[in-house]
Every structure is written in C-alpha cells, then in structure tokens.
Amino acid sequence: MGSYAGIRRLVQILCSAFFREIEVIGEDNVPRSRGVLFIAWHPNGMLDPMLLVATAPRHPRFGARHGIFRWPLLGSLLRKAGVVPVYRAMDLRGGHSAPDVKARNAASLTALAEVLASGGIAGLFPEGVSHDAPHPQDLRTGAARIYYEARDLCSGVERPLIIPVGLHYDRKALFRSKALVVYHPPMELPESLDRDPSPGEDDAVGRHRARELTALMDQQLQLAVMATTDWQTHHLLHRTRKLVRAERAFRGGHPRGEQR
Numbered sequence: 001m002g003s004y005a006g007i008r009r010l011v012q013i014l015c016s017a018f019f020r021e022i023e024v025i026g027e028d029n030v031p032r033s034r035g036v037l038f039i040a041w042h043p044n045g046m047l048d049p050m051l052l053v054a055t056a057p058r059h060p061r062f063g064a065r066h067g068i069f070r071w072p073l074l075g076s077l078l079r080k081a082g083v084v085p086v087y088r089a090m091d092l093r094g095g096h097s098a099p100d101v102k103a104r105n106a107a108s109l110t111a112l113a114e115v116l117a118s119g120g121i122a123g124l125f126p127e128g129v130s131h132d133a134p135h136p137q138d139l140r141t142g143a144a145r146i147y148y149e150a151r152d153l154c155s156g157v158e159r160p161l162i163i164p165v166g167l168h169y170d171r172k173a174l175f176r177s178k179a180l181v182v183y184h185p186p187m188e189l190p191e192s193l194d195r196d197p198s199p200g201e202d203d204a205v206g207r208h209r210a211r212e213l214t215a216l217m218d219q220q221l222q223l224a225v226m227a228t229t230d231w232q233t234h235h236l237l238h239r240t241r242k243l244v245r246a247e248r249a250f251r252g253g254h255p256r257g258e259q260r
Contacts, residue, residue, distance in 0.1 A: 026183035035116035035160030042125035116150035144213035161186035
C-alpha cells in the first residue's frame, strides 16, 4: 500500500463507497506527457482532492495545509502520495517565525513547480481553504507563482498547461450522493501572460504578472463551477447541464441512459 497505485486504489474504493455515482468528463483534455497544473475550487473538504486522485489519468501532486500532516494515519498517507505541505501566515502560532514560514512556503511552491517542469501534474486549490459557498472564494496567488516558477525551470521542454477542474456535487454533505468531475480544456493565455520570467526581472513585475494570471484563473473557475449566489440555483444549473448533455448524446445516436 506504500505505492501511489495502492493509495489511489484505496481512494477509489472510499469514493465509490461514499458516492452513488461519479461521472468524469474531459479526461482527454489532460495530456499524457506534459506538465499540467490543475486548479479547482474547494467546496467539500478532503473529498475534493480525493476525487481528483481517483479520476485523474495521471498522478497529481498536491499542495495541502501543513497542519493536516499531523493527523494520525492521514499524514502518513499524504506523504506516501507525494503531497507537499504548504505553510500559511496563520501557521506562525505554531512557533515558526515569519521568515521561517515564508522560506518553508517558498520551498513548497518550488517543489510543485519542479513537478510541472519535469512534465508531471501538480494540483492546487487556489482559494486556500474549503468553504460552503456556491461559488469560488478569493484566489491566492500561489498557483500563478508555481506556474511561472515552473516556466522558469523548464529547459528545452514544452511549457506546462493550466487546466481548470470543475467539481460538482448534487448534495455534497449527503452519503451516497452523486459527483461530477470535469477536466476543462487548457487555459488560453494572452500574450502578456504567456511568457517566461526574464533573467534578473524585478520582483514587482513578477508579482504583478502573478496577480494578473490569478485574476484570469478566477474567471475560468467561475465558469468551470457554474458559480451562483445560492446552492439551489447551482444544483438547478447542474441538473440542466446534465439534461442538455444527455439530449446531445441521444441526438448523436447514443441511448439516453448511456454516459459518454
């Protein structure tokens, strides 16, 4: 069980036990041999990364709040799965100085950037915390910083892609409910953002570019999750989209009950 394959199988079993149905769309949008940064919203705690582990066509390496590594058993499983601890300002109360937390967090971001630069998959929930809102919360710049550091580390290889992931739950707190995971097409970046950091670049320039990319990520996630002001509307849109998809499949010659 120490291998990732064993852990993934365990996660798949747990997800199959909790959910009555898990539908996955868009796996073909994830390239088999190129760096990919998954960005997803975070409405359902540990179930969010578990669904990505269970459904992603390749091994995603995640960043997670370092405090959960202290949980019995879970911390050991996270380490074996290659999850990288991420430190936040609130972790100062754990006896770490501000420079120490900053250095640790920078090391975590670099570790994930190296995954991307080597052609792997890194996954991040840019909101930073799980929540109960029916729409993404304010995004932090960590995902954008990881992306540009990965581009800086790339040498003679294709630049990584950013893929928004939609996580949809028909009743997120209900046992034996349904889940939908949508791997959207890679983000298309404008010329101003689709560039490598320049040698000796001023830190302010890099921070500005990271904020601009974060704003674009926010726009893409709002679309990916069908952001609404309340859960009732969110669930209605989710059901409507499934009906439209089923009708399109039927018109394409597939039985109405067949999943594509």
